[in-house]
Amino acid sequence: MEVIDLAWWKLALTALLVLALAGVSLATRLGIGRSLLVAASRTVIQLALIGLVLEALFASSEFYWIALLALVMLLVAGREVMARQQRRLRGVWAFGIGTGAMFVSSFTVTVLALVVVIGPQPWYAPQYAIPLLGMMLGNTMTGVALSLDRLNESVWSQRSIIENRLMLGEPWNQALEDIRRHAMRSGMMPSINAMAAAGIVSLPGMMTGQILAGSPPAVAVKYQILVMLTITVGTGFGTLMAVSWGSRRLFDDRERLRLDRLVHQKNQ
Amino acid sequence: MTTLTLDNIAVGALEGVNLSLHGGEIVCVSGPSGSGKSRLLRAVADLDPHQGTVVLDAMQQGSVPGHRWRRQVMMVPSDSQWWHEDVGAHFEPEQRKLPSALGLPPETMDWTVSRLSSGERQRLALVRALARQPRVLLLDEPTANLDEDMTRQVENWLLEEIRTRDLIVIWIGHDIGQIERVASRHYRIQGNTLEPVHGSH
Numbered sequence: 001m002e003v004i005d006l007a008w009w010k011l012a013l014t015a016l017l018v019l020a021l022a023g024v025s026l027a028t029r030l031g032i033g034r035s036l037l038v039a040a041s042r043t044v045i046q047l048a049l050i051g052l053v054l055e056a057l058f059a060s061s062e063f064y065w066i067a068l069l070a071l072v073m074l075l076v077a078g079r080e081v082m083a084r085q086q087r088r089l090r091g092v093w094a095f096g097i098g099t100g101a102m103f104v105s106s107f108t109v110t111v112l113a114l115v116v117v118i119g120p121q122p123w124y125a126p127q128y129a130i131p132l133l134g135m136m137l138g139n140t141m142t143g144v145a146l147s148l149d150r151l152n153e154s155v156w157s158q159r160s161i162i163e164n165r166l167m168l169g170e171p172w173n174q175a176l177e178d179i180r181r182h183a184m185r186s187g188m189m190p191s192i193n194a195m196a197a198a199g200i201v202s203l204p205g206m207m208t209g210q211i212l213a214g215s216p217p218a219v220a221v222k223y224q225i226l227v228m229l230t231i232t233v234g235t236g237f238g239t240l241m242a243v244s245w246g247s248r249r250l251f252d253d254r255e256r257l258r259l260d261r262l263v264h265q266k267n268q
Numbered sequence: 269m270t271t272l273t274l275d276n277i278a279v280g281a282l283e284g285v286n287l288s289l290h291g292g293e294i295v296c297v298s299g300p301s302g303s304g305k306s307r308l309l310r311a312v313a314d315l316d317p318h319q320g321t322v323v324l325d326a327m328q329q330g331s332v333p334g335h336r337w338r339r340q341v342m343m344v345p346s347d348s349q350w351w352h353e354d355v356g357a358h359f360e361p362e363q364r365k366l367p368s369a370l371g372l373p374p375e376t377m378d379w380t381v382s383r384l385s386s387g388e389r390q391r392l393a394l395v396r397a398l399a400r401q402p403r404v405l406l407l408d409e410p411t412a413n414l415d416e417d418m419t420r421q422v423e424n425w426l427l428e429e430i431r432t433r434d435l436i437v438i439w440i441g442h443d444i445g446q447i448e449r450v451a452s453r454h455y456r457i458q459g460n461t462l463e464p465v466h467g468s469h
Contacts, residue, residue, distance in 0.1 A: 164349035167313060168400060169339030178351070254314055255334030 003214045015040070057126045066126050070107075070133055077102055077141040084145040087152040087262045089249055097245045098144050105238035106136040113230050135206065135227055136234045139191060143235035144242045147187030151246050152262055154179045162257050172255040176247055183247075187239035191232040198228060270325055272312075272341075272404055272436045277320035279311040280304045281460045285320070291403075291434035294427075296447045298440070298465075299457030305440045306346075308462075309406040312438065313343040324404060342402035346409040348393030350381040355392065363399035369425040370395065371418065386413040391422060398429060404436045411446070423450055 018040045025033035057065055078099030088094035110133045114120065120128045155162065158179065165175035173180075198204055207224035211217055252258050270291040277285040282304040289295055299305050311318035314329055314337050322329040322341075329337055352358055356377035364377045370391045384392065390413045397405065410426070411419040427450060430437055441447050447454050454465040 158351075160345075160347070161349040161351045163315060164345060165351070166315060166335070167338060167343040167345065168397065169335050169342065169402075171333070171335040252317075254317075254330070256315055256317070 081145040101242035109234040140238040143187040150186045151183035172251040279318035294437040296451035303457040341404040343406040
């Protein structure tokens with residue numbers, strides 16, 4: 001089956017629909033017209049640029065270019081994790097813990113999936129490595145950000161309880177156990193829900209894209225299963241690491257709760 | 269005999285606090301609000317960073333993990349916290365017997381926490397702390413939410429427990445009548461130091 005390429009002027013037709021939506025929003029004073037247009041333009045520009053980057057990358061297939069792109073993706077995800085926390089750790093910790101957790105989990109799981117499961121030649125072949133890493137990072141980022149936000153927020157609002165438990169002689173991790181559990185849950189729930197709904201409620205985007213691009217559904221389904229399982233594993237371990245490093249940092253070596261290490265950032 | 273020594277403690281505005289307490293002794297600390305009474309207790313329990321050293325017998329504050337120190341040197345805050353649904357879940361199964369002197373019916377242990385009044389919480393917090401067998405008690409206004417009669421009952425029960433368990437107690441209070449009834453010694457926070465109040469024995 002041949003893939004039907006899309007002409008740019010046909011994409012422009014879809015863009016007109018977005019303009020129409022923005023027009024309606026303006027007329028009915030919904031107040032989302034501006035952000036809708038900005039976001040739509042960002043999608044077009046960002047994806048067009050990454051398309052160019054990927055074209056160049058696929059042509060060269062040099063390891064260091066792929067590693068560089070992976071690094072950029074990781075740093076942007078790390079910044080995003082930091083920005084999504086209303087209360088976050090002071091200094092480099094907010095960035096460091098999120099980025100570190102994403103690095104260890106996403107990169108390990110991606111490399112594992114590439115080397116052991118898919119097995120392209122070479123193992124870092126960009127057609128496989130970059131999309132896989134992108135999906136892994138995107139989902140791990142959501143999980144890590146949600147769990148860290150939940151962790152810091154709960155520690156702040158339940159500080160009296162934590163301190164009372166410390167006063168009664170509980171170790172710091174016991175005084176924090178409920179909060180840690182809830183933080184882990186909120187980081188993991190999106191991927192668990194996505195797995196539960198896959199194929200029935202929703203056709204996952206990656207699989208749909210692959211089918212649209214001409215791949216047989218049976219193959220696309222296998223890739224989708226691989227992706228969903230690895231995403232869950234990556235998100236799970238990433239969330240686990242972020243929550244345990246983040247909560248350790250909220251206490252000092254005397255097991256005191258150190259809320260002075262949290263800063264509140266105003267709503268963006 | 270158990271001895272707790274505070275050597276040159278400085279926390280917040282408070283500095284140069286030197287105290288030595290023995291088992292069975294109750295040292296009362298009073299002072300204007302905001303003068304750092306609670307922070308002093310928090311420093312002794314090692315809940316806030318502070319300067320100076322605290323030693324319980326041969327155990328120095330920094331030499332054991334924080335939770336092991338606080339298991340021995342236990343603070344009871346003025347507003348106690350309850351995190352489980354039921355009162356009983358905050359106690360070990362064998363600790364669920366309530367002393368009759370506190371006026372709490374035995375079925376209190378089956379109540380939900382939301383049902384407790386502030387006075388009941390305060391009394392239960394004392395029971396909860398004592399059940400964990402500390403050697404030092406740091407009490408932050410332990411009868412603040414109790415009426416006159418109940419205050420007396422709790423005082424008598426506490427004095428009895430402190431005597432039989434040979435506990436060391438730092439007791440923050442503001443009611444001078446209470447301080448005269450319970451204190452072995454009385455200190456007041458003056459400016460940024462702790463000064464003995466004369467006339468107390």
